Amino acid sequence: MGSPPTGAPLAAGLLLLLLLLAVVLAGPGPRLMAAQHRFRSAPGPALLVWQAVTTAAVLAAVLTGAVGVRLILDGGTTPARVAVAVPAVLVGAGTLALLLLSGHRVGTRLRAARRRHRDLVDVLATPDGRGGPERPGDLRVLDHPTPTAYCVPGLRRRVVLTRGTLERLAAEELDAVLAHERAHLDSRHDLVLEYFTVVHEAVPARVRSEAALREVRLLVEALADRVAARRAGPLPLARALVALAGSAHPEATLGAGPTTAAGAAAVRLELLDRSAPRARVAVMLGFAVGVLAVPLVLAALAWSAAGSAG
Amino acid sequence: MSPRAALGDLEQAVMDHLWSAQEAAGPGWAGVSVREVHDVLGPRRDLAYTTLMTVLDRLAKKGLAERERDGRAWRYRAAASRDRLTAEALRTTLDPLAGDDRRAALLHFLDRSTPEELDDLRAALAELEQRRAERA
Numbered sequence: 001m002g003s004p005p006t007g008a009p010l011a012a013g014l015l016l017l018l019l020l021l022a023v024v025l026a027g028p029g030p031r032l033m034a035a036q037h038r039f040r041s042a043p044g045p046a047l048l049v050w051q052a053v054t055t056a057a058v059l060a061a062v063l064t065g066a067v068g069v070r071l072i073l074d075g076g077t078t079p080a081r082v083a084v085a086v087p088a089v090l091v092g093a094g095t096l097a098l099l100l101l102s103g104h105r106v107g108t109r110l111r112a113a114r115r116r117h118r119d120l121v122d123v124l125a126t127p128d129g130r131g132g133p134e135r136p137g138d139l140r141v142l143d144h145p146t147p148t149a150y151c152v153p154g155l156r157r158r159v160v161l162t163r164g165t166l167e168r169l170a171a172e173e174l175d176a177v178l179a180h181e182r183a184h185l186d187s188r189h190d191l192v193l194e195y196f197t198v199v200h201e202a203v204p205a206r207v208r209s210e211a212a213l214r215e216v217r218l219l220v221e222a223l224a225d226r227v228a229a230r231r232a233g234p235l236p237l238a239r240a241l242v243a244l245a246g247s248a249h250p251e252a253t254l255g256a257g258p259t260t261a262a263g264a265a266a267v268r269l270e271l272l273d274r275s276a277p278r279a280r281v282a283v284m285l286g287f288a289v290g291v292l293a294v295p296l297v298l299a300a301l302a303w304s305a306a307g308s309a310g
Numbered sequence: 311m312s313p314r315a316a317l318g319d320l321e322q323a324v325m326d327h328l329w330s331a332q333e334a335a336g337p338g339w340a341g342v343s344v345r346e347v348h349d350v351l352g353p354r355r356d357l358a359y360t361t362l363m364t365v366l367d368r369l370a371k372k373g374l375a376e377r378e379r380d381g382r383a384w385r386y387r388a389a390a391s392r393d394r395l396t397a398e399a400l401r402t403t404l405d406p407l408a409g410d411d412r413r414a415a416l417l418h419f420l421d422r423s424t425p426e427e428l429d430d431l432r433a434a435l436a437e438l439e440q441r442r443a444e445r446a
Binding site for chain 2: 114117120122127143149156162177185244263266270
């Protein structure tokens with residue numbers, strides 16, 4: 001009595017901490033983070049923080065399994081060890097299986113939807129020279145009065161506008177919209193979002209945070225806005241946002257689950273004129289490194305405890 | 311034009327041909343054979359018969375064209391009218407009920423705003439214009 005625990009008991013304690021960390025980083029943590037709107041003023045670093053938190057949650061759960069395996073391999077099958085190792089291995093293997101399944105489902109779904117959409121656009125829409133000489137052939141115009149603008153990411157990328165968009169926007173506003181879409185494509189924001197979606201859908205519905213996914217989507221838009229504002233000017237971009245948001249969609253069903261946070265357009269407009277103080281960015285980057293270090297350190301300690309006797 | 315772009319351009323031309331032929335013939339139309347498409351588009355664009363066979367085959371595999379056996383040849387029809395396919399494309403991009411993943415497959419410039427949000431937006435734009443004017 002009184003001596004500090006070693007071996008299996010110590011490993012068990014550390015594994016519990018790891019597990020707790022994984023759960024916190026998968027649900028309550030992101031929920032809290034999504035409510036921190038200050039970080040929107042630096043969308044790039046904010047996305048790095050989100051990626052760090054997501055990756056740390058995955059690491060914590062998967063490394064729990066690795067330590068469980070070592071408990072058995074290096075310490076034998078005493079009842080105490082088995083009692084700790086079996087749940088740990090189950091957590092690690094279960095997490096991996098869920099992630100692989102989710103990755104497969106999300107990836108298949110997205111690629112099928114994109115292929116279908118690209119097939120449609122390629123036979124319906126007219127290629128447009130406004131793509132500029134450096135990007136021949138990726139701009140397509142659909143003959144429809146409803147204004148909309150989007151891109152189809154992937155290897156055979158497309159930027160798609162409707163006739164309604166061309167009629168509604170001045171030349172410099174259109175440049176801003178195209179710059180925004182090209183920023184999405186050039187920075188492969190689709191992959192950033194796919195990663196979050198895969199992890200999000202791997203987490204049980206009770207734990208995961210929808211607000212977090214919406215916040216990440218908003219940050220991706222804010223990041224593309226930043227690039228577009230640098231290229232085409234913040235005012236033309238702001239005018240394009242208002243012009244396209246104000247277009248009446250006859251087939252619109254308003255209020256049915258927007259994919260980004262409510263009032264996202266207004267938030268994006270606000271952000272155009274704001275940049276984060278250096279200190280805030282430093283704090284964010286420090287947090288990103290720290291949140292990744294915690295599961296690695298805990299797992300390393302548990303790993304060595306699992307290999308010692310006791 | 312890259313080979314791929316040329317192929318995309320051809321697919322569009324062939325679909326246009328299927329749509330206009332359908333329109334001219336009305337409902338109950340059996341479709342066209344590769345030979346018939348080649349008779350119209352071949353001379354105009356200097357295309358080989360086999361090229362059009364490939365294009366029609368691709369369109370059928372993509373579900374954009376339907377085909378039925380007619381003796382030893384296939385007869386092709388557009389799977390849906392141009393308007394219906396345009397509506398499908400736009401539904402994916404505009405309708406929040408189209409399913410989150412079909413929407414998430416694309417990256418939109420903007421999500422829909424409610425009328426109340428629109429007022430806020432206009433006010434925010436006015437403020438931005440003013441701030442910029444003061445700085446200038």
